[in-house]
Amino acid sequence: METLVINRVEEMYHHPDIALAIGFFDGVHQGHLAVINQMLEIAENKNLKKAVMTFDPHPSVVLNPEKKRTDYLTPLNEKKRIFSALGVDYLFIVPFTSRFAAMSEKDFIRDYLTNNHVKEVIAGFDFTYGKFGKGNMLKLAEDCQGFNVTTVSKKAINEEKVSTTDIREQLKAGHIKRANEQLGRPYKIAGIVVQGEKRGRTIGFPTANVMPDEDYVLPKLGVYAVTLKQNSTEEVYKGVCNIGYKPTFHDPSKSAVSIEVHIFDFSDSIYGERVEVYWHEFLRPEQKFSGIDALIAQINQDKEQAVQILRDIK
Numbered sequence: 001m002e003t004l005v006i007n008r009v010e011e012m013y014h015h016p017d018i019a020l021a022i023g024f025f026d027g028v029h030q031g032h033l034a035v036i037n038q039m040l041e042i043a044e045n046k047n048l049k050k051a052v053m054t055f056d057p058h059p060s061v062v063l064n065p066e067k068k069r070t071d072y073l074t075p076l077n078e079k080k081r082i083f084s085a086l087g088v089d090y091l092f093i094v095p096f097t098s099r100f101a102a103m104s105e106k107d108f109i110r111d112y113l114t115n116n117h118v119k120e121v122i123a124g125f126d127f128t129y130g131k132f133g134k135g136n137m138l139k140l141a142e143d144c145q146g147f148n149v150t151t152v153s154k155k156a157i158n159e160e161k162v163s164t165t166d167i168r169e170q171l172k173a174g175h176i177k178r179a180n181e182q183l184g185r186p187y188k189i190a191g192i193v194v195q196g197e198k199r200g201r202t203i204g205f206p207t208a209n210v211m212p213d214e215d216y217v218l219p220k221l222g223v224y225a226v227t228l229k230q231n232s233t234e235e236v237y238k239g240v241c242n243i244g245y246k247p248t249f250h251d252p253s254k255s256a257v258s259i260e261v262h263i264f265d266f267s268d269s270i271y272g273e274r275v276e277v278y279w280h281e282f283l284r285p286e287q288k289f290s291g292i293d294a295l296i297a298q299i300n301q302d303k304e305q306a307v308q309i310l311r312d313i314k
């Protein structure tokens with residue numbers, strides 16, 4: 001997949017004819033996948049290259065500073081990995097600046113679509129474009145020049161619309177299964193294993209401290225059944241994870257959140273390795289224990305519970 005960051009529109013014109021899926025696509029959830037899959041199918045049928053256009057940062061950073069979104073379900077690199085795996089040929093990343101946001105609908109169509117060898121545009125029913133987001137899919141179908149427009153309808157699960165906002169809320173509430181259902185896969189946070197306080201090994205539960213390498217939405221603080229993929233070996237392990245401040249040892253107002261995974265049946269040193277943590281189920285909120293023995297007893301129970309939950313996951 002070729003990735004182009006579009007600082008000047010002319011930079012994106014040097015490629016063959018394309019079918020283009022457009023959207024912010026945070027989460028690349030089931031609704032987004034319906035759009036991407038539709039684009040892949042149309043491209044295949046019409047013998048066009050497969051392209052995606054997305055924006056960075058989230059439009060709310062420019063348009064709605066009070067509600068600006070700086071953490072993501074799928075930060076940019078994560079989106080790149082997913083699109084590449086889906087077989088996308090070209091990824092256009094359009095910097096979402098005030099200038100871009102102020103562009104007229106007609107200019108957007110001319111510069112970013114018609115002049116960009118776009119023969120097919122595929123987007124979700126709620127896609128908007130141009131100044132004040134006044135352009136919508138109906139308008140796009142009216143004003144299209146040199147391309148066809150396909151609108152992908154709302155994707156729902158149990159009559160609830162699949163949405164990035166809802167997935168974020170479910171994660172923040174610890175409703176991992178509901179978030180995962182909408183994503184169509186387990187929620188994932190990728191990062192590097194860093195040094196911690198070296199206490200884990202002394203209590204019989206060494207924990208890999210995972211420092212996220214991008215701004216991911218963090219799930220509700222607490223303990224989870226997880227799987228962990230070690231990128232260098234592609235090996236996937238089961239484990240139990242605490243995300244929080246470790247209030248037994250620290251004053252939460254003075255410390256940072258850490259993500260710590262105790263991996264079952266594992267004893268390698270993996271400092272500095274890149275890993276992916278997949279979130280499967282919330283077990284309990286984080287607690288302040290009166291002493292180490294009480295914490296150890298609870299972690300033993302957490303582990304047993306996680307082993308049961310993960311039994312059928314490979």
Ligand SMILES: Cc1cc2nc3c(=O)[nH]c(=O)nc-3n(C[C@H](O)[C@H](O)[C@H](O)COP(=O)(O)O)c2cc1C
Binds near residue numbers: 197198242260289
């Ligand atoms: C499954 C699990 C559950 C945990 N639950 C709590 C908790 O409720 N409260 C707490 O203060 N620390 C909790 N911890 C964090 C431990 O305090 C932490 O892993 C330990 O201090 C080791 O830290 P280190 O890796 O920085 O050495 C938990 C850790 C694990 C692996």
Ligand SMILES: Nc1ncnc2c1ncn2[C@@H]1O[C@H](COP(=O)(O)OP(=O)(O)O)[C@@H](O)[C@H]1O
Binds near residue numbers: 193198199209263267
């Ligand atoms: N079963 C395991 N689960 C997690 N990490 C393990 C395990 N066995 C060994 N390790 C290694 O030990 C480190 C965790 O030990 P710990 O005493 O908690 O140190 P730290 O406080 O630096 O995280 C991990 O980063 C990893 O390199």
